[in-house]
Amino acid sequence: MATGHPDDAITHSEEEYVETEDGTRHRRAFVDRYPDAARIVRICLGISFVAFAGGALFGLIQALHRTNVLRIIPSSDYYTLLTGHGVLMALVFTTFGIAGLFQWANTRSLGISPPSSTLTAAWLGTMTLGTLLAAGTIVAGLFDSIPASADVLFTFYAPLKAHPLFYVGAALLIVGSWLAGASYFLQFREWRSEHPDARIPLQSFMVLTTMLMWYISTLGVAVEVVVFLIPWSLGLIQQVDPLLTRTLFWYFGHPVVYFWLLPAYVIWYTVLPKLSGGRLFSDPLARVVFVLFLILSTPVGFHHQYTDPGIASGYKFVAMTNTFFLLLPSLLTLFTVVASMEHGARQRGGTGYLGWLKALPWEKPAFAGIALSGIMFAAGGFSGMINAGMNINYLIHNTLWVPGHFHLTVGTAFALTLMAVSYWLVPQVTGKRLQLYGVASLQPYVWFVGMVLMSNAMHRAGLAGIPRRTAEPQYDQFSFQAVVGSVAEMRVQIAIGGTLLFIGAAMFLAVMLATWTLGRPNSQLRVNGFLPEPMSGAEDSPQVLDNLKLWAAVAIVLVALAYGLPLFDMVADGLFTPGSLPVPV
Amino acid sequence: MHVHRFEKLWFGASLVLIVAFMGTIVYGAIGPGVAMVGDDGGTIDSTVVANGNFERADNFRAPGVYASSDGEGVEVYVVARQYLFNPGTAQPIEVPVGEEVTFHVTSADVTHGFYLAGTNVNTMVIPGQIARFDVTFEETGEYGIVCHEYCGSGHHTMAGQLHVVPQSQFNATAGGEN
Numbered sequence: 001m002a003t004g005h006p007d008d009a010i011t012h013s014e015e016e017y018v019e020t021e022d023g024t025r026h027r028r029a030f031v032d033r034y035p036d037a038a039r040i041v042r043i044c045l046g047i048s049f050v051a052f053a054g055g056a057l058f059g060l061i062q063a064l065h066r067t068n069v070l071r072i073i074p075s076s077d078y079y080t081l082l083t084g085h086g087v088l089m090a091l092v093f094t095t096f097g098i099a100g101l102f103q104w105a106n107t108r109s110l111g112i113s114p115p116s117s118t119l120t121a122a123w124l125g126t127m128t129l130g131t132l133l134a135a136g137t138i139v140a141g142l143f144d145s146i147p148a149s150a151d152v153l154f155t156f157y158a159p160l161k162a163h164p165l166f167y168v169g170a171a172l173l174i175v176g177s178w179l180a181g182a183s184y185f186l187q188f189r190e191w192r193s194e195h196p197d198a199r200i201p202l203q204s205f206m207v208l209t210t211m212l213m214w215y216i217s218t219l220g221v222a223v224e225v226v227v228f229l230i231p232w233s234l235g236l237i238q239q240v241d242p243l244l245t246r247t248l249f250w251y252f253g254h255p256v257v258y259f260w261l262l263p264a265y266v267i268w269y270t271v272l273p274k275l276s277g278g279r280l281f282s283d284p285l286a287r288v289v290f291v292l293f294l295i296l297s298t299p300v301g302f303h304h305q306y307t308d309p310g311i312a313s314g315y316k317f318v319a320m321t322n323t324f325f326l327l328l329p330s331l332l333t334l335f336t337v338v339a340s341m342e343h344g345a346r347q348r349g350g351t352g353y354l355g356w357l358k359a360l361p362w363e364k365p366a367f368a369g370i371a372l373s374g375i376m377f378a379a380g381g382f383s384g385m386i387n388a389g390m391n392i393n394y395l396i397h398n399t400l401w402v403p404g405h406f407h408l409t410v411g412t413a414f415a416l417t418l419m420a421v422s423y424w425l426v427p428q429v430t431g432k433r434l435q436l437y438g439v440a441s442l443q444p445y446v447w448f449v450g451m452v453l454m455s456n457a458m459h460r461a462g463l464a465g466i467p468r469r470t471a472e473p474q475y476d477q478f479s480f481q482a483v484v485g486s487v488a489e490m491r492v493q494i495a496i497g498g499t500l501l502f503i504g505a506a507m508f509l510a511v512m513l514a515t516w517t518l519g520r521p522n523s524q525l526r527v528n529g530f531l532p533e534p535m536s537g538a539e540d541s542p543q544v545l546d547n548l549k550l551w552a553a554v555a556i557v558l559v560a561l562a563y564g565l566p567l568f569d570m571v572a573d574g575l576f577t578p579g580s581l582p583v584p585v
Numbered sequence: 586m587h588v589h590r591f592e593k594l595w596f597g598a599s600l601v602l603i604v605a606f607m608g609t610i611v612y613g614a615i616g617p618g619v620a621m622v623g624d625d626g627g628t629i630d631s632t633v634v635a636n637g638n639f640e641r642a643d644n645f646r647a648p649g650v651y652a653s654s655d656g657e658g659v660e661v662y663v664v665a666r667q668y669l670f671n672p673g674t675a676q677p678i679e680v681p682v683g684e685e686v687t688f689h690v691t692s693a694d695v696t697h698g699f700y701l702a703g704t705n706v707n708t709m710v711i712p713g714q715i716a717r718f719d720v721t722f723e724e725t726g727e728y729g730i731v732c733h734e735y736c737g738s739g740h741h742t743m744a745g746q747l748h749v750v751p752q753s754q755f756n757a758t759a760g761g762e763n
């Protein structure tokens with residue numbers, strides 16, 4: 001493994017420390033330059049990691065329960081925990097983590113502090129209140145003495161009904177994220193007034209395009225919850241149409257995976273090249289990729305409904321075609337990320353066709369975690385292409401294959417990237433040097449091995465027909481036939497993998513806790529926040545790429561084309577018919 | 586804007602890959618023929634299903650296996666409810682080998698799934714909608730039916746069986762148990 005840095009000028013900029021007139025050096029880390037923004041990032045990451053801790057514990061209990069290795073809850077409570085796991089991981093850990101990352105990225109790249117502390121307090125407060133309401137109603141389901149529950153899983157399909165406060169909580173979490181987006185846009189506008197002709201800095205460009213996509217896509221779930229589910233759960237309207245509400249959910253349900261993924265891409269494009277010892281290959285290509293995601297992410301949601309009755313096959317084919325085009329920006333990302341890493345490795349003295357891989361800093365936790373998450377994502381992308389094909393989807397829809405797939409994408413590409421970048425970022429937003437460095441260096445590998453075990457076995461269990469979302473995947477009437485391996489061996493791998501993942505999560509949380517509580521404030525950091533300029537910069541790219549209004553308009557037109565007719569078909573017989581009365585769980 | 590030669594190559598290769606994928610899918614849909622679910626099953630009032638008033642529905646019959654009115658193949662009407670399939674759970678669904686079987690599946694309460702484990706016979710069962718699809722079983726045998734969508738605290742008990750029997754043994758048993 002390489003030692004020393006041949007390209008010190010790139011990785012060790014003067015920017016973190018400045019000489020003052022009397023000759024002393026002052027640290028200029030993110031927390032020193034933007035104390036307000038650093039505080040917001042700390043709060044967001046803190047809440048995100050608490051949610052992650054809860055989610056990881058529930059995940060472990062599920063993995064051991066459904067493989068029959070260890071059972072500490074009755075099977076009927078399994079779904080309460082599963083709801084908790086899905087909501088805490090997929091909605092809270094992600095949304096708060098992303099809000100923190102984006103606050104950092106937008107502030108760093110624009111070089112100005114967040115505009116209004118009232119707006120900041122409003123979005124943080126709204127998101128936190130929403131989280132507390134949703135999490136509270138879920139946990140209440142474990143106690144018979146509390147007359148509230150929300151055992152509806154994180155997809156909350158009607159007519160299963162949760163306590164109204166669960167839906168209110170979900171709505172507040174989303175409204176809070178809208179306000180956070182408004183804050184990023186205001187920050188950008190302030191920057192723009194001082195730089196009328198400059199290109200949008202790359203990280204800010206990525207943040208803004210992602211948030212535009214988020215506004216367009218959350219509209220579906222917001223209408224579902226506010227117009228239908230809240231009034232229905234309160235008894236203000238009698239019935240809702242299960243297919244319509246479900247369709248509104250999946251209108252949001254696919255782009256949300258890009259809302260998770262794009263922040264990881266922000267890190268892969270802008271931070272990973274630096275951590276590899278080099279610089280990003282191409283700024284314009286990165287912009288093209290984000291624009292493609294903005295316009296293509298939403299008109300694909302029907303690929304989650306291939307097996308739904310009541311939706312014409314033609315609409316499903318259109319969604320499938322769009323989905324395959326959505327592969328393009330991810331394939332382009334693969335190219336750029338690998339090329340940038342190779343460039344970094346060669347800067348560090350790496351040679352050979354694949355020999356350069358050895359020159360990368362695999363012993364550094366931030367680099368190792370991000371690079372491993374990229375490798376897992378390549379595998380997840382492959383299994384995703386299979387999900388997206390309509391005929392194979394019929395084989396694996398709602399089987400364990402599906403959680404096998406998304407634990408590679410959101411569960412690793414996003415989650416491990418966030419953990420790994422925290423090893424680099426948390427020191428910069430706290431001013432404290434990373435503690436338990438050895439534990440941190442090992443942690444990405446523990447997660448990686450755990451995920452290889454759990455995910456491969458879940459994929460194969462899905463091929464054998466074992467369903468997801470069930471406490472007892474064995475039935476009196478028949479038994480499952482494994483296609484590859486044996487069902488008993490898959491169970492063992494899921495149980496061991498889940499345990500390793502839990503250990504990996506605990507290691508990460510221990511490092512964060514130690515850094516936050518034991519790290520000395522104002523210590524000399526081992527990292528710095530300088531990000532080198534890309535090899536080909538934005539100035540060579542067409543100005544139109546930065547026209548956010550244009551791309552938002554294109555995205556809206558495509559959404560209208562993909563969803564206009566199908567939604568019209570569904571509501572033609574009445575907004576609430578065929579309707580269902582609530583079924584409390 | 587300068588685009589590197591490798592970038593162009595990669596871009597082209599990606600497009601080829603995407604088009605190839607779509608080709609295999611279209612081939613898969615037209616060639617081997619997958620039991621796809623569309624909107625041709627129609628809709629139904631789920632309280633009609635819950636109360637068993639099937640005479641009030643023109644596109645759904647009392648649960649059971651029927652000979653098709655045109656004499657070709659069979660029609661299977663299944664109602665899913667917390668936590669059983671009717672028919673399927675109390676007694677297996679019996680269908681003949683080598684004949685076209687048309688399934689009509691709907692729900693009396695919440696959203697369920699209807700999945701022949703390990704096969705591509707797989708549909709969501711959504712209240713108010715009738716999932717309609719055709720399957721021809723080429724061999725005799727027994728399949729497990731799994732509800733693969735969470736439908737309440739007893740979800741993990743919801744399963745059934747489907748038996749594919751030789752044509753000589755097959756009797757259409759109209760009207761399952763109600």
Ligand code: HEM
Pocket residue numbers: 055056057059060062063066082083085086089090093094153154155403407410411412415467468469470471497498499501502505
């Ligand atoms: C400690 C690590 C983890 C373990 C042991 C774990 C385990 C599991 C298991 C066994 C299931 C399947 C349950 C079932 O279908 O019956 C599951 C579902 C799920 N997991 Fe994880 N997981 C972990 C981390 C994550 C992370 C980091 C995320 C996302 C950021 C995540 C998101 C989800 C989601 C969205 C579901 C589906 C919930 C549903 O079906 O409603 N998990 N997890």
Ligand SMILES: [Cu+2]
Pocket residue numbers: 253254257303304
């Ligand atoms: Cu999707």
Ligand SMILES: [Cu+2]
Pocket residue numbers: 697698732733734735736737740741743
């Ligand atoms: Cu079920």
